[in-house]
Amino acid sequence: MSRILLLHGPNLDLLGQREPEVYGPSTLDDYVKVVRKVAEDRGWSVDDLQSNHEGDLIDAIHGARGRHDVIIINAGALTHYSWSIHDALGAFEGRIIEVHISNPHAREAFRHTSVITPKATNTIVGLGLRGYEIAAQVATSRSSRP
Secondary structure, three states: OOEEEEEEOOOHHHOOOOOHHHHOOOOHHHHHHHHHHHHHHOOOEEEEEEOOOHHHHHHHHHHHOOOOOEEEEEOHHHHHOOHHHHHHHHOOOOEEEEEEOOOHHHOOHHHHOOOOHHHOOEEEEOOHHHHHHHHHHHHOOOOOOO
């Protein structure tokens, strides 16, 4: 069975509570359920992790090597400065889909740069739950890197 690793960075555990005018009312569980539903309907499995600690995300990326076909990642604020996550993703052989609930390009200037994007096969921004559904569809649409 093909596998997806779904990763969420700092503060995403507060979805549905934190800045609902930016992130909407959906909770982290809602986002995970959307990905899991699409994946399982297509015969894929999903492992998910949310952490407020950069090292936990790096360890999960390292652990995905040889075990997962695709990583879907919303690194939260780490997106903009975590070169260690950038480097860890560079050692992953599968596809990487970067996803953001809001559109970082329409927000504060510091959010306009992503150190994840250069390692990503695809990037989806500003579509909320629909963006995660699309990410899962893209993840399960082919089994190897283009």
